Amino acid sequence: MSSYIVRRFLGTIPVLFVATTLAFLVLHFIPGDPVNLMLAGAPASVELRENLRKMLGLDLPLHEQYLNFLTRAARGDLGISFKTRQPVAQVIAQQLPATLELAAAGMLVGVTFGFSLGLTAGLRPNSVVDTVTMLIAIIGISIPGYWTAMLLIYIFGIKLGWVPIVGRGIPALILPAIVVGSFAVGDIARLVRSSIMEVRREDYIRTARAKGVPERRVILRHALRNAMIPVVTLIGLQLGLFVGGGVITETVFARQGVGKLLVDSILEKDYPVVQAVILLVTSGYVFANFAVDILYSVLDPRIRYQ
Amino acid sequence: MPPATLSGFGRSLRRLSRNPGAMAGACVLTALLLVAAAGSVLAPYDPTATGVGVALGAPDRDHLFGTDRYGRDLLSRIMVGARLSLPIGLLAVSFAALFGTLLGLATGYFGGRVDSLGSKLIDIMLGFPPIMLALLIIAVLGIGMVNVVVAVGIGGIPRFARIVRGATISARENVYVEAARAVGMSAWRLLFRHILPNVAAPIIVLATLYTGRAILESSALGFLGMGVQPPTPEWGSMLSEGREFMRHAWWLMVFPGVSLFLTVVSINLLGDFLREVLDPRLRGT
Numbered sequence: 001m002s003s004y005i006v007r008r009f010l011g012t013i014p015v016l017f018v019a020t021t022l023a024f025l026v027l028h029f030i031p032g033d034p035v036n037l038m039l040a041g042a043p044a045s046v047e048l049r050e051n052l053r054k055m056l057g058l059d060l061p062l063h064e065q066y067l068n069f070l071t072r073a074a075r076g077d078l079g080i081s082f083k084t085r086q087p088v089a090q091v092i093a094q095q096l097p098a099t100l101e102l103a104a105a106g107m108l109v110g111v112t113f114g115f116s117l118g119l120t121a122g123l124r125p126n127s128v129v130d131t132v133t134m135l136i137a138i139i140g141i142s143i144p145g146y147w148t149a150m151l152l153i154y155i156f157g158i159k160l161g162w163v164p165i166v167g168r169g170i171p172a173l174i175l176p177a178i179v180v181g182s183f184a185v186g187d188i189a190r191l192v193r194s195s196i197m198e199v200r201r202e203d204y205i206r207t208a209r210a211k212g213v214p215e216r217r218v219i220l221r222h223a224l225r226n227a228m229i230p231v232v233t234l235i236g237l238q239l240g241l242f243v244g245g246g247v248i249t250e251t252v253f254a255r256q257g258v259g260k261l262l263v264d265s266i267l268e269k270d271y272p273v274v275q276a277v278i279l280l281v282t283s284g285y286v287f288a289n290f291a292v293d294i295l296y297s298v299l300d301p302r303i304r305y306q
Numbered sequence: 307m308p309p310a311t312l313s314g315f316g317r318s319l320r321r322l323s324r325n326p327g328a329m330a331g332a333c334v335l336t337a338l339l340l341v342a343a344a345g346s347v348l349a350p351y352d353p354t355a356t357g358v359g360v361a362l363g364a365p366d367r368d369h370l371f372g373t374d375r376y377g378r379d380l381l382s383r384i385m386v387g388a389r390l391s392l393p394i395g396l397l398a399v400s401f402a403a404l405f406g407t408l409l410g411l412a413t414g415y416f417g418g419r420v421d422s423l424g425s426k427l428i429d430i431m432l433g434f435p436p437i438m439l440a441l442l443i444i445a446v447l448g449i450g451m452v453n454v455v456v457a458v459g460i461g462g463i464p465r466f467a468r469i470v471r472g473a474t475i476s477a478r479e480n481v482y483v484e485a486a487r488a489v490g491m492s493a494w495r496l497l498f499r500h501i502l503p504n505v506a507a508p509i510i511v512l513a514t515l516y517t518g519r520a521i522l523e524s525s526a527l528g529f530l531g532m533g534v535q536p537p538t539p540e541w542g543s544m545l546s547e548g549r550e551f552m553r554h555a556w557w558l559m560v561f562p563g564v565s566l567f568l569t570v571v572s573i574n575l576l577g578d579f580l581r582e583v584l585d586p587r588l589r590g591t
Contacts, residue, residue: 015433142571244437
C-alpha cells in the first residue's frame with residue numbers, strides 16, 4: 001500500500017513541474033513589457049522603469065528568475081497584483097473561502113442527485129424512471145452551464161423571488177450550488193447506472209441471493225459497494241468540472257471567488273494574479289486526484305498490485 | 307468501420323430510423339447546418355444593422371425573436387451566429403483529433419522510448435483541469451476566435467491520443483501489419499495505410515461526442531468575453547448580453563440559449579448512436 005502511495009505521489013511531480021513552469025512563462029510569453037502593464041499607461045521616467053524592472057527581478061537571467069519564482073512560491077510569496085498592489089497571496093486568500101464553499105456545495109448536489117438517479121435507473125433498467133434519468137443525463141451534458149444559471153436566476157430569483165441571487169450565506173448558495181452540481185449530475189448518473197447494471201450480473205450477486213440474503217442487503221452490501229469503484233474515479237475526474245463550473249458560475253452570479261478573480265485578472269492583464277491562480281488551482285486539482293486514487297485503492301485492493 | 311457498401315449504408319440508415327433520439331438529432335443538425343451555410347441569405351435582416359426595430363423590442367410578427375439593445379434583429383443574429391458557433395467547435399475538435407491521433411499513433415506503434423515520453427505528455431495534459439488549460443492559453447495568446455479554437459482544441463488532444471494509442475497497440479499485432487513491415491513498407495506509410503483505417507471508428511465516435519463539448523466550451527469563453535468580440539454575432543457572447551438585460555428582455559437570454567442547447571443535444575444524441583453502431587467497446591463509458 002505505502003509503495004503504491006509513494007509511486008502515485010511521484011507521478012504528480014511532472015504535472016506540478018509543468019504547471020509551475022507554464023505559470024512562470026505566462027509573464028514572459030505575453031506580448032509587451034510587464035513593466036508597461038504595471039504602470040498601466042502612466043508616464044514614468046527611465047529610472048523608475050529600471051527600478052520596477054529590478055523590483056520584479058526582470059533584470060536577472062531567465063533561469064535565475066525561474067529559481068526565484070519557485071523559491072518565493074514555495075514560501076507562499078506569489079508577487080504583487082498589478083491592479084490592487086496587494087500581495088497576490090492576500091488577494092487569493094480573500095476569495096478562497098467563497099470558492100471552497102461553492103465547490104463543496106456543488107459537489108454535494110451533483111453526487112447526491114447523480115447517484116440517486118443512477119441507482120434508481122440501474123435497478124430498473126428500461127422503466128420510466130430509467131428513461132427519464134437518461135433524458136436528464138443527456139440534457140445535463142448538453143446544456144450550457146451559464147445558461148442554466150441564468151434561467152435559474154430568472155425563474156427563482158427574479159420572477160418567483162424565492163431565493164436571494166446576491167450575497168453570501170446558505171440561501172444565496174442554493175442556486176449556484178445547483179448549477180455547479182448540474183455539470184456533473186448527468187455523467188455521474190450514467191456511470192452509476194451502467195455500473196449497477198453490470199455488477200448485478202456478477203456471480204457473487206447471484207450467490208448472495210441464492211443463500212437467502214434479503215434483496216435490500218444484496219443491493220447495499222454487495223452491488224453498491226462494487227459499483228462505487230468506477231464512480232469514485234469519475235468523481236475525481238469531475239473535480240475539473242467543479243473547477244470549471246466555479247469559474248463560470250461565479251461570473252454569472254457575480255459572486256466572490258477564485259474563478260471570477262481569474263477571469264477578471266485575464267481580462268485586466270493582471271498577470272501575477274493569473275500566474276498564482278493557475279498554480280493554485282492546478283496543484284489543488286492534482287492533489288485532489290491523488291487523494292481520489294488512494295481512496296480508489298482502498299476500495300479495490302486489485303488496483304494496488306498492477 | 308463497416309465497409310461502405312450500399313447495403314451497409316442502408317442498414318445504418320434503418321438503424322438510425324429505429325432510434326428516435328438519434329433521428330431527431332440528425333434532423334435538427336441538418337437544419338442547423340443548412341442555416342449555418344445559408345444564414346446570411348435566409349436571415350430576414352442584416353444581423354449587424356442597428357435600428358431595424360425598436361431597442362429591446364419583444365418578439366412580434368416583424369421580429370420573431372425580438373430585438374436587442376441596439377434594435378438589431380435577434381433571429382438574424384442567431385442565424386448568422388450559427389456560422390461561427392458551429393465552425394469554432396468543429397475546428398477545435400479537428401485540431402484535437404489531428405494532433406491527438408498523431409500522438410496516439412506514434413506512441414502506440416513505435417512503443418519504447420517514444421511511448422514512455424508520449425504517454426507522460428498525455429498524463430501531464432490530463433492532469434490539468436480543462437478550463438484552466440483553456441484560460442492559460444487565452445491569457446498567453448490573447449482574446450480572439452482563433453485562440454479560442456486552439457485553447458479548446460488543446461484540451462482534447464490527450465483524450466484522442468489515449469484512445470488512439472490503445473487501438474493502435476491492438477491493431478499493430480495484426481498479421482497484415484507484420485506482412486507490410488516484412489515487405490519493407492515505411493513506418494509512416496504503414497501507419498496511415500493499415501493502422502489508421504482500423505482505429506478510425508473510435509476516433510469518429512469521440513470526435514462526435516467531443517464536438518458537443520467543444521461547442522459548449524468555446525461558447526463559454528465567448529460568454530466570458532474572451533472569444534469573438536461584438537458586434538459579430540456569436541451565441542456565447544450574445545448570451546452575455548442577454549444576462550445584462552435579463553430583467554427587461556427575456557428573449558435575449560432564451561433564444562440564443564435554446565439554439566446552443568438544441569445544437570449540442572442533437573450532436574450528443576447522434577454521438578451516442580454512433581457509439582453503439584461503430585464501437586461497442588466504448589459503450590457505457
